[in-house]
Amino acid sequence: MKQLTLGIIGLGTVGSSVARILKENQALIAARSGYAIVIKQGVVKDLSKSRQIFDFPITNDVDSVLDDPKIDIVVELTGGVDTPFEIAKKALRNSKAFVTANKAMLAYHRYELQKIAGDLPIGFEASVAGGIPIIKALRDGLGANHILNIRGIINGTCNFILTKMKEQGVEYKEVLQEAQDLGYAEADPAFDVGGFDAAHKLLILASIAYGIDAKPEDVLIEGITQITQEDIAFAKEFGYHLKLLGIAKKDGDEIELRVHPTLLPKEAMIGKVDGVMNAISVVGDCVGETLYYGAGAGGNATASAVISDIIEIARTKSSPMLGFKTPSDKLRLKPLEKIISAYYLRILVSDKPGVLAKIATIFGEVGISIDTFLQRKAKNKNHSTLLLSTHSCSEAEIRVALQRIGDLEVVQTTPVMIRIEK
Structure with a gap:
């Protein structure tokens, strides 16, 4: 069987899960992809850090992966914006396919990467909603539709906090501490509870749905830090669900992009999604509403999405990263006011x-x-x-x-x- 070789940059929770699943499900993945997929080398920042034992060599030299002519796909599973962007550019310029879970980097540089890539494939299913295959659904499954709107619960931390506030009658700060104790929220939770994480994901979805090139600074972003039990009581009194939503909506030749706490009617299916789970509602002009639900984070769920990109690259060597060869010149971002x-x-x-x-x-x-x-x-x-x-x-x-x-x-x-x- 033909072999496809990977270099994985970042072996934290997601990277380790990718390595384990590729090994445990090796025969299944080979049958579905037509390739024996092998990790040739892994890259970590700190070699002295205690970590699990892998059956491939590990280095702290990123260039040893990027410059290796025998590596076919570079898988980037780190954080941040600037360094991952440099890694992506070099990988593509060295004619390597590229897979990432990095929504922050894509929120700023997705169109630049698509231009550099040309016919080289870029996989980024894991950048939005963990294990939910929303990227492929939008780009491929709904490709015949004009997308009328997208409404997404795409941050599990916020959904967990709002669910607990509703169910237990406690205030935001108390639930935030519980979320931190359980590992659902970071020590500094501002990126999640401020709505910025959801905004990065929304931009990626909007690019696929509308071909629009916008940056996080262009999006209306509000978090959940001001929500109180009085707001929860109002929602219950008048039959609403209270959720942090990422919303993309087409109105003529303008596109709305916004992230904020939202009151949804009681009958709205997406409003019934509780806890750390994610869900995305997409309305197309042909298909109507479709709803996608699942785990939005976690090592296994996100690794599942990463490996799905690797399998797709093995099957088809090129496809437009964002579904559009160039940004749309017919749609523009609606002014917030x-x-x-x-x-x-x-x-x-x-x-x-x-x-x-x-x-x-x-x-x-x-x-x-x-x-x-x-x-x-x-x-x-x-x-x-x-x-x-x-x-x-x-x-x-x-x-x-x-x-x-x-x-x-x-x-x-x-x-x-x-x-x-x-």
Whole structure:
């Protein structure tokens, strides 16, 4: 049988799982790919670090893999942006296929890599939603469709925290500590809970769905750090699920890209996905809605996606990385202020006569209509919490209203806003 040789850069949780699965499922993978897939060398940063024993040599010299003419595929499983990008460029320029799980690097450099690669294949299924084969579904299975929208729970840490807040009635900080103790959240969780991880993944999906070249700085990004039990109570009262979603939506010749906490109707299937699991809803003009569910992280799930790319490369030696040869010149990113949504607001106010009238007047002057309203007594007897939702309006209108409401003397803290997806 023909042989395909790999160099793996990074032998942490995912890299070690890739090596183990390639060995344990060797016969199955060979039957499916038509090749005996062999790891020729692994690269780690620190050779002195205690690690499992592999049946291939390990080095800390990246160039020994990149310059080896006998290595067919470079598998990059490290972190960061700049160094992995340099590794990818050199691998491709040395005529090696490239596989990565690095969503941060792809969020900034995916189109540059596609241009450098030419006909060389690049696999990146593991960069979004772990073991869920969403990249192949979008690029291949739904290739006949105009993608109308994508809504994804694509960060397991945030989904775990929001699920626990809903089920146990505890506040964000307490659940975050539990997530850290269980290994679901990093010691510094800002990248996850701030929405940035989900934004990187959303950009990759949007490139495949729409051929649009945008950067993380172009995306509306809000995290979950301000969510409280009052927001959870409002969601329950009015029949919503509260999730951190990555949303890509086509509106004429404009594309919305946004990541933020979102209130979803109770009947929305994606809203029923709890815990650390991921799910992505894709609506195509031909197929309608399809839903993809599974483990979004973890060594085995992510390694499964990495190896699926290796098998695909073995079967077909070239295909457009992002499904489009060049970025689309017919679609453009919608300005954030033009995004239309319904909104939920939480406003802590002084418990005085006329407060509601002042807030209602601002909404009326801006042109925003209130849909639902609740008032809760705050811990401070002199304050009340107003919980309300609006009918659809523009991002520009809601931001003007929030600014004016926040400037009122009777408003005690910056109002909290969550978007509602119908």
